[in-house]
Amino acid sequence: MKTISSKQFYELGLKKNEALRDVRVTSDYNIEHIDGAFNKPVEDFEKHKEEAKRYDTLYIYCNTSIDSQMFCKYAEKHNINAINIKNGIVERKQKYPTNRLKKTLPLMQQVHITAGALILLWGILFITTGSPLYVLISMAVGLWLFIAGATWFCWMARILSYMPRNK
Numbered sequence: 001m002k003t004i005s006s007k008q009f010y011e012l013g014l015k016k017n018e019a020l021r022d023v024r025v026t027s028d029y030n031i032e033h034i035d036g037a038f039n040k041p042v043e044d045f046e047k048h049k050e051e052a053k054r055y056d057t058l059y060i061y062c063n064t065s066i067d068s069q070m071f072c073k074y075a076e077k078h079n080i081n082a083i084n085i086k087n088g089i090v091e092r093k094q095k096y097p098t099n100r101l102k103k104t105l106p107l108m109q110q111v112h113i114t115a116g117a118l119i120l121l122w123g124i125l126f127i128t129t130g131s132p133l134y135v136l137i138s139m140a141v142g143l144w145l146f147i148a149g150a151t152w153f154c155w156m157a158r159i160l161s162y163m164p165r166n167k
Contacts, residue, residue, distance in 0.1 A: 001072045003085040004091040009059055009085050018057040022089075023071045024106075027161050031102045034061065034092060042067040045074050052080045061085040061092070063106065111156045115145055 004012075012018060020037040023031050029039035040048045042062070052058055052075065060068040060075075060082050068084045075082035085092070092098060107114070119138050126134035148154035 020059045028106045032100045040069045058082045061088045
């Protein structure tokens with residue numbers, strides 16, 4: 001898998017028949033993205049792989065390179081020339097301009113805050129009431145997060161994506 005830094009990409013720029021693809025969820029793209037990027041989430045690889053083959057080179061980024069690395073591995077198997085931009089938009093926005101469109105938190109950050117708050121709240125309720133029901137609820141949320149991590153599908157993210165601030 002080919003990888004370049006944000007600095008290298010910034011200095012190279014895009015040439016004819018090259019494209020910059022943001023593989024994060026659409027709500028994160030709508031909050032902030034790199035100028036010139038188009039958005040096709042990594043989960044939609046199969047739907048858009050023929051479109052991706054039209055480019056000589058695709059530069060790929062996400063938040064921190066996890067999804068972009070996954071995309072590049074899929075692309076390699078399908079003879080698509082994809083180059084991962086190391087450390088994604090997180091590194092890019094520290095040194096170079098991005099397009100910030102909304103003042104809201106990225107979806108996964110909202111998931112982490114919501115899940116953490118729920119577990120904290122249930123822990124406090126368990127301590128104050130002594131009811132084992134709150135332990136079961138905490139275990140259910142923990143299992144939910146484990147499954148989301150293992151399957152790359154998060155129900156909490158799906159629910160939060162329907163909130164008005166994420167449209």
